[in-house]
Amino acid sequence: MTSFRLTEQEMNDLAARIPTPFMVASLDKVEENYRFMRRHMPRAGIYYAMKANPTTGILKRLASLGSCFDVASAGEMKQLHELGVPGSRMIYANPVKDQRGLRMAAACGVSRMTFDDESEIAKMAEALPGADVLVRVSVRNNKALVDLNTKFGAPLEEALPLLQQAKEAGLNPIGICFHVGSQSLSTAAYEEALLVCRGLFDEAKRQGMNLTDLDIGGGFPVPSADGLGIDLAAMMESINKQIDRLFPDTDVWTEPGRYMCGTAVNLVASVIGTKFRGEKPWYILDESIYGAFSGIIYDHWTYPLHCFGKGKKQPSYFGGPSCDGIDVLYSDFEAPRLKIGDKVLVTDIGAYSTVSATRFNGFEIAPTVIWEEQKESRASEYEEENTEAV
Numbered sequence: 521m522t523s524f525r526l527t528e529q530e531m532n533d534l535a536a537r538i539p540t541p542f543m544v545a546s547l548d549k550v551e552e553n554y555r556f557m558r559r560h561m562p563r564a565g566i567y568y569a570m571k572a573n574p575t576t577g578i579l580k581r582l583a584s585l586g587s588c589f590d591v592a593s594a595g596e597m598k599q600l601h602e603l604g605v606p607g608s609r610m611i612y613a614n615p616v617k618d619q620r621g622l623r624m625a626a627a628c629g630v631s632r633m634t635f636d637d638e639s640e641i642a643k644m645a646e647a648l649p650g651a652d653v654l655v656r657v658s659v660r661n662n663k664a665l666v667d668l669n670t671k672f673g674a675p676l677e678e679a680l681p682l683l684q685q686a687k688e689a690g691l692n693p694i695g696i697c698f699h700v701g702s703q704s705l706s707t708a709a710y711e712e713a714l715l716v717c718r719g720l721f722d723e724a725k726r727q728g729m730n731l732t733d734l735d736i737g738g739g740f741p742v743p744s745a746d747g748l749g750i751d752l753a754a755m756m757e758s759i760n761k762q763i764d765r766l767f768p769d770t771d772v773w774t775e776p777g778r779y780m781c782g783t784a785v786n787l788v789a790s791v792i793g794t795k796f797r798g799e800k801p802w803y804i805l806d807e808s809i810y811g812a813f814s815g816i817i818y819d820h821w822t823y824p825l826h827c828f829g830k831g832k833k834q835p836s837y838f839g840g841p842s843c844d845g846i847d848v849l850y851s852d853f854e855a856p857r858l859k860i861g862d863k864v865l866v867t868d869i870g871a872y873s874t875v876s877a878t879r880f881n882g883f884e885i886a887p888t889v890i891w892e893e894q895k896e897s898r899a900s901e902y903e904e905e906n907t908e909a910v
């Protein structure tokens with residue numbers, strides 16, 4: 521699967537009309553990613569983890585395709601509610617919930633939640649009596665870029681006692697969830713977690729608790745990252761096979777975040793300054809590590825950078841516009857000689873990027889435009905020009 525990538529011409533056409541820096545999101549690419557997962561994991565329902573990228577257009581497209589959503593806060597629930605997504609299509613998958621979130625869940629009709637500690641039970645039972653709950657367990661994976669099993673997940677031996685306690689508190693224990701960690705390169709981690717969960721489901725049954733739902737979380741990778749050639753189809757198919765084998769009668773769902781939007785967005789930025797330091801060229805871009813590039817820090821990510829000059833390439837540094845020394849984006853990156861005003865393109869920057877951007881130093885957060893809308897308005901401009909010519 522290829523990532524969405526503007527051509528140099530398309531990038532320049534957009535930059536002629538829209539001031540840089542800006543993000544360009546392809547909703548068709550998001551749809552392709554959604555359909556790809558549906559096709560390769562037909563057994564699994566999809567709950568898009570909107571924290572990865574809550575751009576309205578992306579949420580709307582996914583909602584129209586029938587996707588459900590993983591939400592973690594009052595703000596996320598409200599945003600979906602205002603787009604007309606019913607609470608029945610949301611799971612409140614933050615193991616520790618605040619009062620604002622619980623009140624919003626009640627108001628939006630969200631009645632499915634996850635938890636990983638006893639201290640959460642009374643809160644849930646009071647705010648949403650009778651709600652469906654899943655216990656989140658901690659699973660092993662040393663092949664994920666982002667660890668989600670130190671802060672999250674109950675030890676396995678606590679899972680069933682927690683579900684029993686939830687039941688006694690008037691909640692409805694329906695299943696188990698886990699998250700193998702984000703950008704997981706390991707299929708084995710899912711398969712091992714599935715085996716562990718099968719054991720828990722069987723034990724639950726012996727204890728008279730009939731679990732019906734299994735939530736296998738997110739973690740599905742952006743396949744092109746770091747030049748890795750991850751075979752996503754094979755990865756999903758082998759997970760699906762394991763689901764079929766171990767959970768033939770269970771409602772299974774996934775919570776992809778990064779996978780769904782990571783490959784669907786480009787950033788267009790401009791060179792706003794140049795200098796030489798110790799023989800090495802430095803280029804200052806108009807987008808910051810405090811902006812869309814924040815994922816370099818928060819998400820441990822390196823985004824593919826594309827430069828378009830024709831000159832000989834040499835190791836170069838790229839920095840952001842802020843007055844902070846940490847604002848360095850690329851080091852020793854092989855780039856042709858660039859000048860002020862040149863545009864650069866960054867791909868695979870759709871997940872955990874603008875969503876964690878700040879206005880540090882007074883720089884605005886880069887807006888996101890929708891590629892398919894831009895193409896359409898461009899096409900109608902052409903039409904107008906041509907009509908005028910006739």
Ligand SMILES: *Cc1c(COP(=O)(O)O)cnc(C)c1O
Pocket residue numbers: 569571572590613614699701702703737738739740775776777778779
């Ligand atoms: C962040 C998160 C996700 C999405 O993770 P990705 O690795 O981006 O797919 C899914 N589920 C939960 C509970 C999360 O916190």
